[in-house]
Amino acid sequence: MTDRKPLYLMTPALVWLTAFMVVPCLLILALAFFRRGIYGGIEYTFTMENIALVFDPLYAGIFLKSAWIAGLSATIAVVIGYAAAYAIAAAPSRRQATLLFFAVLPFWSNYLVRTYAWIVMLNREGLVAGIAAWLGYDGELPKMLYTETAVVIGLVYNYLPFVILACYAPLSRLNPEIAEASRDLGGGGWTTFRRVILPMTVPGIATGFVFVFVLSIGNFVTPALLGGGQFQMIGNLVYAQFLTANDWPFGAALSMFLIAIMMGLLTLQTFATERASGARRED
Amino acid sequence: MFSKLKIIGAAAMGTGLALSASVAGAEKLVVSNWDGYMAPGAIDAFNEATGNEAELVLHGTNEEIMGKLIASKGKGYDVVFVSSPFAEVLHNLGLAEELDHDKIPNIENLYEQATQLSHDEGNTFSLPYAWGTTGLCYRSDLVEGTPDSWNDLLKPTDALSGKTTMLATDRWLLGAAMLANGYSVNTTDEDELATVRDQLIETKGTLLAYDDTTFYAKLVSGEAELVQAWDGWCNYGIAENADIKYIIPSEGSDLWVDTMVILKNSEHKEAAYAFVDFILDPANHGWAAENILYKVPNKPAMEALSEEFVTQFPNMGITPDQLLKYEQLRDVGEAQRAYSRTVSEIKAN
Numbered sequence: 020m021t022d023r024k025p026l027y028l029m030t031p032a033l034v035w036l037t038a039f040m041v042v043p044c045l046l047i048l049a050l051a052f053f054r055r056g057i058y059g060g061i062e063y064t065f066t067m068e069n070i071a072l073v074f075d076p077l078y079a080g081i082f083l084k085s086a087w088i089a090g091l092s093a094t095i096a097v098v099i100g101y102a103a104a105y106a107i108a109a110a111p112s113r114r115q116a117t118l119l120f121f122a123v124l125p126f127w128s129n130y131l132v133r134t135y136a137w138i139v140m141l142n143r144e145g146l147v148a149g150i151a152a153w154l155g156y157d158g159e160l161p162k163m164l165y166t167e168t169a170v171v172i173g174l175v176y177n178y179l180p181f182v183i184l185a186c187y188a189p190l191s192r193l194n195p196e197i198a199e200a201s202r203d204l205g206g207g208g209w210t211t212f213r214r215v216i217l218p219m220t221v222p223g224i225a226t227g228f229v230f231v232f233v234l235s236i237g238n239f240v241t242p243a244l245l246g247g248g249q250f251q252m253i254g255n256l257v258y259a260q261f262l263t264a265n266d267w268p269f270g271a272a273l274s275m276f277l278i279a280i281m282m283g284l285l286t287l288q289t290f291a292t293e294r295a296s297g298a299r300r301e302d
Numbered sequence: 303m304f305s306k307l308k309i310i311g312a313a314a315m316g317t318g319l320a321l322s323a324s325v326a327g328a329e330k331l332v333v334s335n336w337d338g339y340m341a342p343g344a345i346d347a348f349n350e351a352t353g354n355e356a357e358l359v360l361h362g363t364n365e366e367i368m369g370k371l372i373a374s375k376g377k378g379y380d381v382v383f384v385s386s387p388f389a390e391v392l393h394n395l396g397l398a399e400e401l402d403h404d405k406i407p408n409i410e411n412l413y414e415q416a417t418q419l420s421h422d423e424g425n426t427f428s429l430p431y432a433w434g435t436t437g438l439c440y441r442s443d444l445v446e447g448t449p450d451s452w453n454d455l456l457k458p459t460d461a462l463s464g465k466t467t468m469l470a471t472d473r474w475l476l477g478a479a480m481l482a483n484g485y486s487v488n489t490t491d492e493d494e495l496a497t498v499r500d501q502l503i504e505t506k507g508t509l510l511a512y513d514d515t516t517f518y519a520k521l522v523s524g525e526a527e528l529v530q531a532w533d534g535w536c537n538y539g540i541a542e543n544a545d546i547k548y549i550i551p552s553e554g555s556d557l558w559v560d561t562m563v564i565l566k567n568s569e570h571k572e573a574a575y576a577f578v579d580f581i582l583d584p585a586n587h588g589w590a591a592e593n594i595l596y597k598v599p600n601k602p603a604m605e606a607l608s609e610e611f612v613t614q615f616p617n618m619g620i621t622p623d624q625l626l627k628y629e630q631l632r633d634v635g636e637a638q639r640a641y642s643r644t645v646s647e648i649k650a651n
Contacts, residue, residue: 053306056372058394058635059365059368060367060373060395077643080650081650114368133613141511144523144524162464165510247467247512247513249509249512249648250650255649256646259642259646262363263363263471264638264641264642265368266642291320
């Protein structure tokens with residue numbers, strides 16, 4: 020006799036996900052195969068035109084560009100976040116909770132507010148320029164706001180706490196005796212980190228990286244605000260199709276590809292995590 | 303057109319509506335407008351004057367309300383405020399009511415020119431609510447000379463480079479380069495669009511940002527010195543700094559018109575007519591001119607503006623005759639996809 024309890028317990032979540040996640044995604048998928056009406060409505064005739072348009076060099080280029088910005092942001096966030104998580108995990112345990120608290124503190128304020136704060140700091144008449152002037156610098160600073168760099172800064176800053184949390188979890192669970200064993204066997208500090216600690220915390224790194232990448236590639240607020248609208252990321256393109264061009268079918272086609280990329284990455288991440296924990300079991 | 307409208311001193315509105323007990327014979331009217339685009343008390347005053355139960359709902363953009371109207375075939379709304387190209391679409395889709403002027407006595411208040419608008423001559427399906435131009439808004443104390451050509455924005459001097467912004471919305475962004483080249487602001491010619499695209503890609507390198515909502519604040523802070531702006535919004539900058547000036551470039555402007563449309567599927571047509579008539583009352587229509595600094599096509603309302611006010615905000619004095627010289631933005635139908643693509647090409651470069 021099988022225990023049916025798990026099924027009952029899962030039902031509300033499954034109903035919720037089906038109604039508000041699976042069904043809307045299927046609707047978007049369906050929409051991608053219809054035509055845009057002359058006046059922006061949807062004409063219910065089948066077409067592959069929207070899907071083909073996604074592969075147009077112009078739009079494929081925007082996908083690549085978005086992936087580049089998201090990948091760069093995720094890499095930087097992982098390097099900074101992993102180091103921070105490592106330091107927190109190495110701190111005396113009574114202080115770790117406080118340090119983690121500070122790491123996630125920015126989440127207490129609104130995403131938009133945090134992004135606007137960067138505008139206040141980076142604009143030509145802003146805080147950074149003000150401090151430079153106060154320090155006696157009287158030349159013109161290079162343009163900081165409304166650049167690709169500003170967008171990457173904004174994305175890294177906003178998503179960094181995710182990486183810290185994701186990396187902290189495996190780091191804090193590491194048995195200190197393992198590192199000790201490595202040293203006893205002659206491994207130096209760097210070797211111990213590279214060959215013992217790092218491989219055991221790959222799941223955290225993968226989770227952090229994929230989180231930042233997935234959240235960044237579809238982001239449209241940060242490129243709009245910190246990029247000054249001067250380059251389009253795929254999120255901005257989708258936004259424009261739905262809200263200004265009134266081209267829902269093409270917007271849907273773009274969304275489907277974005278979702279596909281995200282799902283692919285999440286699958287890879289699960290795979291990496293499985294492999295890492297599998298490897299640990301084999302050891 | 304005027305998404306995310308910023309209003310000076312208008313409090314949050316739309317509260318306390320339709321809460322009063324149902325009055326016999328009262329009609330529940332649904333009006334959709336941009337936030338802050340009419341007087342905060344307008345709906346209450348209308349309800350009090352007519353015994354109706356109008357309710358205000360807000361839309362952020364034309365596209366947002368159009369999506370809802372197209373999906374619902376216009377049911378659930380009685381009066382909507384949309385920009386003229388969208389009013390045209392509602393008409394083409396058969397969703398706009400053919401207006402019976404006898405039910406709108408205050409239509410008399412409209413300037414004669416406001417009945418000759420190219421998107422709807424004779425106001426058969428739309429009533430103009432506000433109108434104006436798109437031009438250059440600049441810091442006269444920082445910019446050398448008077449920028450009087452679109453090319454002053456598109457090909458800025460070295461001193462101005464990095465200190466200009468352009469509107470981000472497709473039609474106006476493209477419009478600047480269309481006007482500079484002497485094209486129609488509704489051109490669908492491929493070669494013309496290519497020229498416009500190449501010019502704007504070149505211009506992009508000189509811009510501080512594309513900005514639809516805070517360009518006047520950038521002028522006030524000095525971050526930008528010359529921006530592409532709607533005249534009404536330039537006034538928000540002028541209100542804070544008298545050195546900010548507005549000019550229509552020698553190549554001209556587009557004429558934008560925001561309108562009121564009654565939906566054909568409205569179930570409360572009498573009340574809907576009463577509402578648009580109420581808005582066209584100079585006392586109510588004039589509110590938009592005085593408070594959000596937009597020109598309204600209402601003769602007595604504009605004549606009631608003080609001389610001092612028009613001196614402070616010179617573009618409030620642009621006459622209907624001048625306005626009518628400019629080409630209106632029209633719905634471009636299938637060409638919208640080409641427009642979007644052109645904008646993507648510009649922004650992806």
